[in-house]
Amino acid sequence: GMGGPMDFGRSKSKFQEVPETGVTFQDVAGADQAKLELQEVVDFLKNPDKYTALGAKIPKGCLLVGPPGTGKTLLARAVAGEAGVPFFSCAASEFVELFVGVGASRVRDLFEKAKAKAPCIVFIDEIDAVGRQRGAGMGGGNDEREQTINQLLTEMDGFSGNSGVIVLAATNRPDVLDSALLRPGRFDRQVTVDRPDVAGRVRILEVHSRGKALAKDVDFDKVARRTPGFTGADLQNLMNEAAILAARRDLKEISKDEISDALERIIAGPEKKNAVVSEQKRKLVAYHGKAGHALVGALMPEYDPVAKISIIPRGQAGGLTFFAPSEERLESGLYSRSYLENQMAVALGGRVAEEVIFGQDNVTTGASSDFMQVSRVARQMVERFGFSKKIGQVAIGSSGGNPFLGQQMSSQKDYSMATADIVDAEVRELVETAYSRATQIINTHIDILHRLANLLIEKETVDGEEFMSLFIDGQAELFVA
Ligand code: ADP
Numbered sequence: 001g002m003g004g005p006m007d008f009g010r011s012k013s014k015f016q017e018v019p020e021t022g023v024t025f026q027d028v029a030g031a032d033q034a035k036l037e038l039q040e041v042v043d044f045l046k047n048p049d050k051y052t053a054l055g056a057k058i059p060k061g062c063l064l065v066g067p068p069g070t071g072k073t074l075l076a077r078a079v080a081g082e083a084g085v086p087f088f089s090c091a092a093s094e095f096v097e098l099f100v101g102v103g104a105s106r107v108r109d110l111f112e113k114a115k116a117k118a119p120c121i122v123f124i125d126e127i128d129a130v131g132r133q134r135g136a137g138m139g140g141g142n143d144e145r146e147q148t149i150n151q152l153l154t155e156m157d158g159f160s161g162n163s164g165v166i167v168l169a170a171t172n173r174p175d176v177l178d179s180a181l182l183r184p185g186r187f188d189r190q191v192t193v194d195r196p197d198v199a200g201r202v203r204i205l206e207v208h209s210r211g212k213a214l215a216k217d218v219d220f221d222k223v224a225r226r227t228p229g230f231t232g233a234d235l236q237n238l239m240n241e242a243a244i245l246a247a248r249r250d251l252k253e254i255s256k257d258e259i260s261d262a263l264e265r266i267i268a269g270p271e272k273k274n275a276v277v278s279e280q281k282r283k284l285v286a287y288h289g290k291a292g293h294a295l296v297g298a299l300m301p302e303y304d305p306v307a308k309i310s311i312i313p314r315g316q317a318g319g320l321t322f323f324a325p326s327e328e329r330l331e332s333g334l335y336s337r338s339y340l341e342n343q344m345a346v347a348l349g350g351r352v353a354e355e356v357i358f359g360q361d362n363v364t365t366g367a368s369s370d371f372m373q374v375s376r377v378a379r380q381m382v383e384r385f386g387f388s389k390k391i392g393q394v395a396i397g398s399s400g401g402n403p404f405l406g407q408q409m410s411s412q413k414d415y416s417m418a419t420a421d422i423v424d425a426e427v428r429e430l431v432e433t434a435y436s437r438a439t440q441i442i443n444t445h446i447d448i449l450h451r452l453a454n455l456l457i458e459k460e461t462v463d464g465e466e467f468m469s470l471f472i473d474g475q476a477e478l479f480v481a
């Protein structure tokens with residue numbers, strides 16, 4: 001429980017130690033990519049010598065990133081179980097208490113115990129509770145949080161590469177984490193754990209019906225189709241509620257009616273309303289957000305390739321997909337004029353798709369963040385990058401910030417009204433040109449847009465290869481610049 005001042009000193013430890021979790025990767029359904037990446041951690045724990053003999057430094061920390069209930073804790077337990085090592089776990093929020101210094105001493109205590117049992121896994125849940133960027137939010141400095149995080153860093157820096165302690169930490173907000181945590185030798189690996197797609201949900205339902213008596217009429221494929229946006233924890237809850245309903249009805253088996261009734265109740269509950277995406281919204285998302293952007297993106301010369309498209313809600317990062325330049329590009333910080341023009345067209349592809357499919361009168365507010373991004377990019381092209389003939393190669397205004405990171409620009413004007421009019425006109429023209437390019441592309445390849453949207457509605461996720469095969473079947477030509 002939450003320790004009050006009275007148990008200070010009495011119960012110093014706020015972590016659990018499990019000698020054998022008994023959990024394996026088989027208990028985690030779906031999440032294949034995450035399991036693949038974590039298999040490496042299992043191997044480090046099992047065969048450290050194989051790596052150290054070659055002079056490789058075994059990683060110390062790995063961040064599991066994803067919304068609550070997607071199985072991050074379960075995966076961490078499975079890593080320990082697969083490697084046959086003890087599992088130490090704690091919630092970061094439990095480190096931080098009333099007294100300055102308590103958190104740090106709890107961290108020290110945890111690692112002391114863990115090192116004595118190495119090789120082992122230390123799992124820290126909700127690391128953002130202590131690991132936020134210092135000075136961000138929460139009214140500035142927080143000595144207790146800072147001391148706690150410093151102690152954690154000290155511990156991690158202190159293990160030599162082969163101490164045998166590997167720290168897994170979970171968060172849904174990697175973006176707010178203190179960058180010191182992410183440096184090499186600390187949490188320098190990230191494993192993404194997403195909400196499951198329809199196939200993943202079927203497998204999770206199967207896992208959570210083990211040991212439950214199911215009637216023959218239960219069809220998990222149908223249940224999975226009715227539960228987009230559900231996490232593993234939600235599905236587990238669904239099966240449990242269905243079992244309770246069946247018991248209350250004095251049944252010997254859980255039938256499709258109990259599952260259906262349980263589902264209705266869960267969806268009616270307050271917190272699920274947003275997570276579950278209605279059929280109508282799914283269609284909209286499929287066309288707008290995903291198919292529209294992806295199609296324009298794929299047909300742009302020299303644009304970042306489309307890796308994977310999904311209509312499952314993705315935590316907070318959702319809308320940014322197509323504004324994420326490749327790592328190379330981010331690193332160099334250099335963007336060509338045509339890259340930026342392409343990027344605007346890709347961003348506008350969402351609205352264009354909506355307009356073409358649903359008609360002018362039925363377009364939605366779904367594109368508002370796209371417009372914000374496009375306006376920022378266009379304005380910077382004119383004001384900062386010298387990409388406008390009429391304004392020329394001068395920097396005007398004080399539009400700062402990095403548009404790719406969604407940072408706000410301050411729009412303090414340091415130029416005349418006459419210049420301001422030209423800037424506005426140039427910005428408008430850039431955006432309009434991008435919009436008509438996107439429209440042309442979508443109109444030309446409308447059949448592919450429909451097929452991609454239908455595939456998304458059917459499967460929820462489409463990978464880059466499947467996406468490309470639509471073009472080959474449809475005999476559309478990809479730009480080769
Ligand atoms: P997180 O740590 O991401 O918040 P948890 O690991 O605590 O999520 O998940 C809570 C429960 O939900 C798990 O104990 C498990 O029963 C169920 N669950 C979540 N994801 C899965 C999955 N992929 N396969 C099977 N069960 C899952």
Ligand code: ZN
Nearest residue numbers: 289350367370
């Ligand atoms: Zn969009």
